[in-house]
Amino acid sequence: MTKTAFLRPRSAPAESLESLAGLLREWLPLQRWFAGKDRPVTDLGVLSTTELFPGCLHVLVHAAHGGVPAPGGATPAGDCYQLLLGVRERPSPRLGKALIGTVRDGLLAGLTVYDALQDPRAAQLLLERLRSPGTAGPLHFEGDPAQEVPSGLVPRLLNAEQSNSSLVYGDEYILKVFRRIQPGVNPDLEVPGALARQGCHRVPAPVAWLRTTHPFKATLGVLQPYLRNAADGWTLALDALASGDDFTAQAHALGRATADVHLALSSAFPVGEPGENGRTAAAMTERLTAAAHAVPALQPYVPGLRSAFAALATCDAGPPAQRIHGDLHLGQVLRAGREWFVIDFEGEPSRPLSERRSAHSPVRDIAGMLRSFDYAARQRRPWRPEWARRCREAYCAGYAARAGWDPRKKHGLLRAYETDRAVYEVLYEARHRPDWLPVPMAAIERLAVRGD
DSSP: OOGGGGGOSSBOOGGGGGGGHHHHHHHGGGSTTOTTTTSOEEEEEEEEEEEEETTEEEEEEEEEEOSSOOGGGOOOOOEEEEEEEEEESSOOGGGGGGEEEEOOSSTTTTOEEEEGGGOHHHHHHHHHHHHSOEEETTEEEEEOTTOOOOSOOOEEEOOOOOSSEEEEETTTEEEEEOSEEOSBOOHHHHHHHHHHHTTOTTSOOOOEEEEEOSSSOEEEEEEEEOOTTOEEHHHHHHHHHHHTOOOHHHHHHHHHHHHHHHHHHHHHSOOOOBOOHHHHHHHHHHHHHHHHHHOGGGGGGHHHHHHHHHHHTTSOOOSBOBOOOSSOSGGGEEEETTEEEEOOTTOOTTSOHHHHTSOBOTHHHHHHHHHHHHHHHTTSSSOOHHHHHHHHHHHHHHHHHHHSSOGGGOHHHHHHHHHHHHHHHHHHHHHHOGGGTHHHHHHHHHHHHTOO
16 A cells, blocks of 8 residues: 555545645745735644545645734734645656655655646646536535536646636636635636626636635635637737837727626626715725835825825715726736637735625726736836827727716726725735836826826
8 A cells, every 4th residue: 555545535634734834834935826925924724635536635724924013013814725735655857846845744754745736637637526516525516517528628737927826728728726715705706607697708607616615615716718819918918019009999999898897797796876985085095004004115105195095085976886807907808809808806816805795886997907008008118108098098988988987087086096006006016026016106106296
């Protein structure tokens, strides 16, 4: 009997894998999707372990952070992460960067552990589990009975910079494996499913999904059709900038597509009253305070930025609150042929799931896309502010043509939401991509001083 025979039970007590904690404490902060890079991991606990198939464990871990107090003196809470761990007696040279290390003690002593999502064989077996609805311990594999996923599709792991991990199977399907797990239904399953029932063709419908019931109910992954020969909006925008081409026709069509999705969302989910701007302004101000505490470069601009939020409290309430995308930018849209599609409805992973599933002003999505045009324009030197301005105008015009109201006429709302988005970008870049920090800081200076 091999040493991995102990994996045969469907689940193992979490304490039997505590010997993994030392390896994972070093490995996790190096991963692109790890949210606590700016905070030391003070404790790492295994919450759940389940065998997916021999030699592959599904693990949920809790990473606690300490040493950096949150605003108000509170200690920041930890995060739950989803891992798929391959276990072998002998390391393989082809594991490469997937390798996590060799366990020194406990039930896994002497075994090599690696990220199974980077192993083609493990990725294929994962798809097989999704093709056949059923359970494995607390894990539930479910799907749309009207959709039949073929077997034998060759997997490849996307290397795109993202907060999750995605596997493409035979250029037919894409599986998003959520890394940071929160209790509840993930919007990236809930929203596309609801839009599919509305007949909205702008969003690929879920085909199969994975969820857990322990240690809490949560969505773990979603399989959707893969739009082959599609290009994301970010790549298309940079290509246009590089070749000196105009992007206004594409931006106008993208505005119409965004409005289509918003209209479908307003039919699929309950619609609230026009935004409570006072409460929204207070929340934006609170986020600004927290961001300035974490990124000192923001502090000189705080008074000017607060003025945008103060103006929000007294301006036009705007359109009713509704379900929105929540993190809309050029990287979240795909163009296939002449059509735009919207993907990745998870929202901002750093925000609580309950907040991401609640109703918000659609202006928040619009502001996110407008900021994205500015991001694209700043990728080339000399900076082309006119290119971004024309795209912004075209996008808003396209949105107005479909939605029946013009975002440009909601100046106070748009300025406040753009400011809030830029503050979020500063915090994100400071934590994850410091070299990019000048991009949102340029917008911060503009929004704070000129009030644009």
